[in-house]
Amino acid sequence: MLAADLFSFVTRVRERAPLVHCLTNLVVTNFTANVLLAIGAAPAMVVAREEAAQFAPLAHALLINLGTLDVPQMRAMRAAVDAANRAGTPWVLDPVAVGPLAFRTEFALELLDAKPAVIRGNASEIISLSGGEASGRGVDSTAATDAALDAAQILALNTQAVVAVTGATDYITDGRRVIALSNGSPLMTRVTGVGCALSAAVAAFVGAAQSRDEHWAATIAAIAYSTVAGELAAREAALPGSFAVAYLDRLASVDSQAFDATLVLREVAVS
């Protein structure tokens, strides 16, 4: 897994501007759209059940984020996922706060059967999704990502999705292989929506992939690029308001040289 191969996905997103259909939570719609625009993708927040099914096949990828799930949104998500699957459009699941809350947890489990291409969550969320008992109290994970590595592999094998557990170290696995990324900054947890927008970036990269075989590398590339941008942004801005601005600026401008020089990636031997 070479940095140059990963950066080729960044270039592809910038050139193709994949259209990412986002059904996401109320808190992060704006930031998610700005992150997608910064990396060169085209966000589209089409939310009504009446339109979601018609729109999903027009998009290159679909993002389903459960952060502020309610019944009308659940219906729109079902319609969008069905339409995406029929059209062969890959979709990404962000199971925000799954575990302690029964309503969204049941829905997340239902969605696993609808074959997401990628699942990205924090440690608590991934442990919960794979059937374990996590200690999360909602949106913030209290578990370290290492603790979720086994759960992530099991979830990947069971769903055939690429699974990403993000935190101080990010792990990406397809069940057989595991990559660890160690970029980023603690400031990424001090701005709301950075994690949610990471899932949107994954959707954009997967939307620019040429086949299902590339979803693995596309997911690694999206998370590597975003966390490298966060790490570089933290070098110029030490507080959360200015960090959020610098992060968008870096997402729009990191080049392959800076990416290569910053990336910390290792392959993890699978037990």
Next chain:
Amino acid sequence: MLAADLFSFVTRVRERAPLVHCLTNLVVTNFTANVLLAIGAAPAMVVAREEAAQFAPLAHALLINLGTLDVPQMRAMRAAVDAANRAGTPWVLDPVAVGPLAFRTEFALELLDAKPAVIRGNASEIISLSGGEASGRGVDSTAATDAALDAAQILALNTQAVVAVTGATDYITDGRRVIALSNGSPLMTRVTGVGCALSAAVAAFVGAAQSRDEHWAATIAAIAYSTVAGELAAREAALPGSFAVAYLDRLASVDSQAFDATLVLREVAVS
């Protein structure tokens, strides 16, 4: 059409702080409110059907933006438009992504009968609204604004609204006259909600107009002022995160001298 005449609308907005009732999409509510505050207007996002009708007559203008239309919002919009029309409050239509999506397109056509004072959209949206076949894939326009000029004139004549098609060049027409504006920056397309907030600025300027006769000049002034602010912001910030900050700063501070020195306006001979 002199720059000084246009800038008098900027001054009026700053002095009168028109109250703009916004029924807009979930992605841009925050940015729209901040743009309105920056130009000196007062935003009010009253969204429930139960309140929209009561509030519309209290406002100086109403904005209807279809970006994340769903059935409850459609009902609130109908109530607000009816109340605005009964009270003589001007209203602005932003037909986001009209064309490819049947649900919102039907509703947009219904709204045309309710006499908007101004319609602002990108080329694809304006072509679709006037009955043509556009090539849009949703929120981003794939057509250049020139291609929509005929459609804009037809739409203006049919609806008696002022119609603005915005893009690299902005055209404003009432069906008989056409003004072209050539300010702005490509960065305005890299921040979500800049176009939607442009419609909100038009509503604020129209809300500060003294009569229907002034809607034409007020619309030109709103778009001219916003794009001049965007152009000046792009001179100090080359990346989208910092550009968004600079844009709000410029919207709050461009004076008549900077406006005059930057404005590029021409009258277009009407065929």
Next chain:
Amino acid sequence: MLAADLFSFVTRVRERAPLVHCLTNLVVTNFTANVLLAIGAAPAMVVAREEAAQFAPLAHALLINLGTLDVPQMRAMRAAVDAANRAGTPWVLDPVAVGPLAFRTEFALELLDAKPAVIRGNASEIISLSGGEASGRGVDSTAATDAALDAAQILALNTQAVVAVTGATDYITDGRRVIALSNGSPLMTRVTGVGCALSAAVAAFVGAAQSRDEHWAATIAAIAYSTVAGELAAREAALPGSFAVAYLDRLASVDSQAFDATLVLREVAVS
């Protein structure tokens, strides 16, 4: 009331990261979450009726903001308030635009019976809630805060809540005592959601309090800290876009020395 005592609440929020359950308006969700993260609290926007009741007892405080109230949100708010009261979780009421709009005003009056720990509003809102005739036109207050001081005291006595009226001068009262704070900046009214996020900060501080007896000092501390941060931010940024960034940076970094040196607090003799 010493600055050092007030700052001890700031330290406590930073150390305990209270989880604040927010049912707030569509315009300010993102900014509210970022303000909570900046001060060291943990925001959680769990909005569905199906989840609000389950989540409220897990949180350290609950925020109810009526800015974009509709029927589904009203139901979720009732469920959340009931669950919070049963669990002994304190909750804060922000009665946005109460007065001119009948739907939300009736609901706000209903909520008063459910014993909020704190009510924070502008002068018009507090006057309306206490039964008077205010001159507000919605979200912006047209009355000076002094005019609302009597109303605030009556409201506090009637509800046993701490009541805060914020504006150029902020008054906090429990009906028997009154504190006046004179920090802040007019720029705080040029960024949408600063007032709403102030209520969220109050919720975070109250959520870090050890008992009901501390709600009084916690409320003063939250407003004092936020307005001091705003005043310091305005010294480095004179325009609204950059002010919003600087405000988040200051909220994340003001130390006890800067707080002491800037705070302007006086006790008001109660009539």
